[in-house]
Amino acid sequence: MDIRHFRYFLAVARQRNFTRAAEQLGIAPPTLSRQIQDLENELGTRLFLRQQRDVSLTEAGAALLGDAEATVRQFEMAQRNAQRAGRGDIGHIELGYVASAVYSGLLQKQVQAFVSDYPDVSLNVRETPMASLPAMVLEGRFDLGYVRCPMAFPDGLEAIRLASEGFVLALPADSWLCRLPQIAPEHLQNETFILPEQVSGTLSIAAQGEFAPKLGPQPGGLVAVIALVSLGQGVAMVPESVVGHVSLPNVLYRNVLRSEASSWLALIHRRFEKAPAVARYIERVKGL
Known part of the structure; x- marks a missing residue:
């Protein structure tokens, strides 16, 4: 029967x-x-x-x-x-991201576009320390990750390059730098730099100013970085998208003259992804 x-x-x-x-x-x-x-x-x-x-x-x-x-x-x-x-019309995706993917609006745009096309795929979205995201994607604890580049990836991962942006200087409102009409890289040689997860902005501005940066703590996410700036513990080179999204007492944002520092968001995924729903998300991002 x-x-x-x-x-x-x-x-x-x-x-x-x-x-x-x-x-x-x-x-x-x-x-x-x-x-x-x-x-x-x-x-x-x-x-x-x-x-x-x-x-x-x-x-x-x-x-x-x-x-x-x-x-x-x-x-x-x-x-x-x-x-x-x-x-890939139904399934589940574990997605990790760094905070600047939210501040830029890119994460919201891409997740909402995917959910609109595939409403029966469930997504679990979590902010995660950037340093650990590549290994977690490779090991399968996440299916996808939004990170801020440049950064090195282990074998087995690929990255889709997304939106680029420059850096701005976050500094205490009572800093002597605020009195300058323009801040040049060389003005920062005696400052302590609070380090975000993506340190390329700090290293780039120090190279332009021809000085070795004095490195302070690296507390983790961007809010934690700017909180230390608010407490007067140093300055920080942070992505431009933070401006207007993270506003703390005693913190100002200023452009740095002739700054060439830039970074870009990237979506990382396993090179030979087999899960249909995850492959659908990757295809959707490539098509945007």
């Missing part, structure tokens, strides 16, 4: 006629009659009362009807779900 027998049984039960049911199923009436007999023999009971032209359900047939309908419905749903999962 298999799902085909249930489908044949339901066709006869609904049509109350073997000929009409056979036409609906696209098989010959004798074949249908034989399949119903096989089902009855398997169950050890009659399901239909045969009359001259029509048939009616026995008590056993009536008892089977609801369960047969539910079984066929569940089977068809399982088929559809398997097909949709294979296409």
Whole structure:
């Protein structure tokens, strides 16, 4: 007994006629009659009362009807779900990101675009320290990660380059630098630099000013970095997208004259991604 027998049984039960049911199923009436007999023999009971032209359900047939309908419905749903999962229309994605992906608006734009196209794919989105994200993606603890480059990646990962932006200087509002009409790289040679996760802005501005930077703590996320600036512990080179999104007491943002420092967001993923939903997300980002 298999799902085909249930489908044949339901066709006869609904049509109350073997000929009409056979036409609906696209098989010959004798074949249908034989399949119903096989089902009855398997169950050890009659399901239909045969009359001259029509048939009616026995008590056993009536008892089977609801369960047969539910079984066929569940089977068809399982088929559809398997097909949709294979296409990437349903599934689950674990996504990690650095805070500047949110400040730039890029994360919201790309997640919302994906959810709009694939509403049945669930996403679990978590802010994660950037230094650990590549390994976590490679190990499968995350499927995708938004990081700020430049940075090195382990073998097995690929990065899709996304939006670029420059850096600005976050400094205490009472710093002597605030009194300057313009801040040049060389003005920063005696400052302590609070380090964000992406240190390329700090290193670039020091190279332009031709000095070795005095490095302070590296507290983690951008809010923690700017909090230390607010406490007067130093200055920090942070992505431009922070301006207007992170506003703390005693902190000002200033451009640095002739600054060439820049960085870019990237989406990292496993090189040979096999999960259809994750592959769909990667394709969607590449197409934006």
